[in-house]
Amino acid sequence: MKKFRLLTPGPTAVPEETLLELAKPVFFHRTPEFRQILGEVIEDLQYLFRTKNTVIPLTSSGTGGLEAALVNCVPRGKKAICLISGRFGARWRAICQAFGIEAVSVEVPRGQAVAPAQLEQALRDHPDAVAVCCTLSETSTGVANDVEAFGKIVSATPALLLVDAISGLAAMECRTDDWHIDVCVTGSQKALMLPPGLAFVSVSDKAWKQIEANRPCAFYFDLKKARQKLATHDTPFTPAHTLIRALRVSLKRLRAEGIEQLWVRQKRIAEAARAGFKAMGLELFASRPADGLTVVKVPENIDGVELLNRLEKKYGLKIAGGQDDLKGKIFRLAHMGYIDQFDVLAALAGVELVLLEMGYPLEPGRGLAAAQKMLASA
Amino acid sequence: MKKFRLLTPGPTAVPEETLLELAKPVFFHRTPEFRQILGEVIEDLQYLFRTKNTVIPLTSSGTGGLEAALVNCVPRGKKAICLISGRFGARWRAICQAFGIEAVSVEVPRGQAVAPAQLEQALRDHPDAVAVCCTLSETSTGVANDVEAFGKIVSATPALLLVDAISGLAAMECRTDDWHIDVCVTGSQKALMLPPGLAFVSVSDKAWKQIEANRPCAFYFDLKKARQKLATHDTPFTPAHTLIRALRVSLKRLRAEGIEQLWVRQKRIAEAARAGFKAMGLELFASRPADGLTVVKVPENIDGVELLNRLEKKYGLKIAGGQDDLKGKIFRLAHMGYIDQFDVLAALAGVELVLLEMGYPLEPGRGLAAAQKMLASA
Numbered sequence: 001m002k003k004f005r006l007l008t009p010g011p012t013a014v015p016e017e018t019l020l021e022l023a024k025p026v027f028f029h030r031t032p033e034f035r036q037i038l039g040e041v042i043e044d045l046q047y048l049f050r051t052k053n054t055v056i057p058l059t060s061s062g063t064g065g066l067e068a069a070l071v072n073c074v075p076r077g078k079k080a081i082c083l084i085s086g087r088f089g090a091r092w093r094a095i096c097q098a099f100g101i102e103a104v105s106v107e108v109p110r111g112q113a114v115a116p117a118q119l120e121q122a123l124r125d126h127p128d129a130v131a132v133c134c135t136l137s138e139t140s141t142g143v144a145n146d147v148e149a150f151g152k153i154v155s156a157t158p159a160l161l162l163v164d165a166i167s168g169l170a171a172m173e174c175r176t177d178d179w180h181i182d183v184c185v186t187g188s189q190k191a192l193m194l195p196p197g198l199a200f201v202s203v204s205d206k207a208w209k210q211i212e213a214n215r216p217c218a219f220y221f222d223l224k225k226a227r228q229k230l231a232t233h234d235t236p237f238t239p240a241h242t243l244i245r246a247l248r249v250s251l252k253r254l255r256a257e258g259i260e261q262l263w264v265r266q267k268r269i270a271e272a273a274r275a276g277f278k279a280m281g282l283e284l285f286a287s288r289p290a291d292g293l294t295v296v297k298v299p300e301n302i303d304g305v306e307l308l309n310r311l312e313k314k315y316g317l318k319i320a321g322g323q324d325d326l327k328g329k330i331f332r333l334a335h336m337g338y339i340d341q342f343d344v345l346a347a348l349a350g351v352e353l354v355l356l357e358m359g360y361p362l363e364p365g366r367g368l369a370a371a372q373k374m375l376a377s378a
Numbered sequence: 379m380k381k382f383r384l385l386t387p388g389p390t391a392v393p394e395e396t397l398l399e400l401a402k403p404v405f406f407h408r409t410p411e412f413r414q415i416l417g418e419v420i421e422d423l424q425y426l427f428r429t430k431n432t433v434i435p436l437t438s439s440g441t442g443g444l445e446a447a448l449v450n451c452v453p454r455g456k457k458a459i460c461l462i463s464g465r466f467g468a469r470w471r472a473i474c475q476a477f478g479i480e481a482v483s484v485e486v487p488r489g490q491a492v493a494p495a496q497l498e499q500a501l502r503d504h505p506d507a508v509a510v511c512c513t514l515s516e517t518s519t520g521v522a523n524d525v526e527a528f529g530k531i532v533s534a535t536p537a538l539l540l541v542d543a544i545s546g547l548a549a550m551e552c553r554t555d556d557w558h559i560d561v562c563v564t565g566s567q568k569a570l571m572l573p574p575g576l577a578f579v580s581v582s583d584k585a586w587k588q589i590e591a592n593r594p595c596a597f598y599f600d601l602k603k604a605r606q607k608l609a610t611h612d613t614p615f616t617p618a619h620t621l622i623r624a625l626r627v628s629l630k631r632l633r634a635e636g637i638e639q640l641w642v643r644q645k646r647i648a649e650a651a652r653a654g655f656k657a658m659g660l661e662l663f664a665s666r667p668a669d670g671l672t673v674v675k676v677p678e679n680i681d682g683v684e685l686l687n688r689l690e691k692k693y694g695l696k697i698a699g700g701q702d703d704l705k706g707k708i709f710r711l712a713h714m715g716y717i718d719q720f721d722v723l724a725a726l727a728g729v730e731l732v733l734l735e736m737g738y739p740l741e742p743g744r745g746l747a748a749a750q751k752m753l754a755s756a
Binding site for chain 1: 382384386388390391392396398399400403404405406407436437438439440441442444451472474476477540565567573574575593595596597598599600614615616617618619620621698713
């Protein structure tokens with residue numbers, strides 16, 4: 001028997017009770033019953049986002065949520081500062097370019113976080129920037145950016161802070177209102193414990209003022225229209241309503257734990273994962289690591305692609321590799337949503353076993369013990 | 379016991395085996411296994427579309443597919459002729475307006491189809507039109523437009539024919555290649571027997587030439603990027619991959635029947651539905667009815683909203699009402715996808731019973747007998 005464990009930073013595993021909800025018969029969406037469900041889901045999302053702002057559901061990948069944020073907030077020809085610490089930060093810039101928005105790039109080497117001082121400098125150089133785009137958890141490198149610090153800086157200016165929190169929200173501390181996040185975007189397939197297909201976008205009053213003044217290059221992603229429909233718990237277009245019904249089940253579970261407790265638990269699991277890999281003699285890739293995933297450098301003389309193949313084929317452990325030219329050089333282990341501390345121990349154990357098989361010098365159990373010590377210390 | 383039957387023209391009922399597929403554990407999407415699934419699904423869609431063209435999957439509502447068609451094919455400032463026979467035809471115009479495309483409206487009263495001669499005239503008046511946008515099955519009125527005739531006319535010009543086939547594809551005859559449809563759009567939640575969340579867009583060589591020359595106002599809906607990824611059975615962004623896995627199950631079922639046989643069966647069910655309602659003394663709303671739904675006028679002195687409420691509350695029959703100012707004046711019964719001839723008989727029986735309860739003069743069984751006669755005649 002080989003038990004499969006999905007440990008990639010999205011899509012992530014979905015609780016069995018949520019999967020069963022997805023198998024329920026299809027219902028109609030323009031009904032009081034669905035409006036009730038949508039209302040509950042939005043309210044639970046506001047709780048998880050830590051916001052009083054409207055949270056708008058979109059039927060799309062997370063990228064659709066990022067596009068909605070940008071095209072509604074920043075008019076064509078205007079400027080956005082993009083803080084880029086990896087592939088997903090760079091996505092903000094690519095969206096700007098597609099819509100004729102001037103992107104000012106503040107880019108750091110992969111594995112690093114953008115320093116708040118760099119943002120301050122960029123805002124001094126570009127006081128006409130309409131928005132600052134950043135990533136809470138840069139899924140390609142495992143870096144957490146200091147969004148709290150960014151929020152303090154941006155809120156003192158007329159610019160809006162747009163945050164890609166797709167792999168960060170509900171996987172690590174994120175306080176939308178307290179941190180002055182104007183538009184916060186997440187997706188369904190990460191810490192929210194649902195398959196992909198939905199994105200969620202919270203919008204602050206400061207952002208709505210800007211959005212109301214714009215005539216956006218948008219129809220499907222027109223946030224004003226979505227807000228208007230949401231006032232009666234409705235959507236402008238047929239939503240992926242069976243996903244929304246199932247999301248309610250996953251959100252209830254998250255809410256039952258409590259968001260502050262969840263953040264503490266996530267932090268502890270992340271610390272355990274990091275301690276485990278370090279005790280194996282491995283090096284972490286992120287200088288400022290996120291809590292929802294751990295990114296590890298593949299040791300010299302070890303074939304990183306082969307390492308992941310063996311983990312999957314022999315042990316059923318599906319861990320993500322590096323993207324683009326980081327392929328084979330890093331691996332990325334998710335610990336968010338329905339992935340718990342014991343799944344992380346399984347991953348550490350699998351990595352130990354495969355590294356031993358591949359001739360890497362290692363004392364079996366060292367990584368596990370270090371992780372367990374961290375778990376026990378809390 | 380009250381058995382629920384979802385008989386609205388989208389979302390529609392989903393086969394049990396497809397629902398169970400949705401409850402299977404989540405898997406990873408950048409794998410040979412998923413590429414195999416996506417490849418099969420695209421090939422089955424090409425079969426159903428009757429096309430050799432690329433069929434591009436999008437994670438969105440059907441409306442996202444319409445937006446993708448327009449913004450990729452028609453540059454800002456250029457002209458599109460919109461053939462409007464109801465709310466969904468009007469959606470094409472609304473998308474044009476959002477993206478700075480000049481919409482030339484050819485509008486007919488609701489219940490009517492656009493005459494091919496009207497299109498010929500519009501093309502004579504606007505030889506600079508880049509595209510003609512139309513609706514195969516106008517879901518708001520039950521009208522089928524003569525897309526075959528439109529195709530003959532448009533193919534003789536440089537313009538592209540964009541077809542909203544969301545409630546039409548696999549519910550009635552639609553020959554993408556033979557009819558010269560350049561971009562054909564459908565959604566997952568109608569005749570394809572899946573919950574909402576996916577749209578599909580086929581693109582002809584003539585359309586690709588135009589698309590390649592454009593710099594579209596698109597990122598998430600950039601069809602060039604999607605085509606590039608699809609060459610290796612991949613997608614630019616995380617797709618709703620569990621929906622795609624489940625779609626494979628529904629498509630296998632459609633393909634096992636055969637598309638020509640399916641069209642014949644759909645036609646027969648539609649004829650039975652129409653014969654049934656007419657035998658009750660009711661009037662059909664559509665002058666040129668589609669095969670995937672039947673739209674019926676609510677008789678004078680009968681409260682149409684109450685009629686639908688009773689059908690749902692007492693008999694579990696969920697039939698759609700009219701939209702906007704047609705609310706209470708018509709009702710819309712779907713017969714596509716997983717809704718079969720006996721479900722239609724159930725709907726006819728329910729309507730008979732409720733009309734009798736509401737004091738409408740009717741001989742019980744007349745509608746049913748007329749429908750059955752039509753079913754038996756085939």
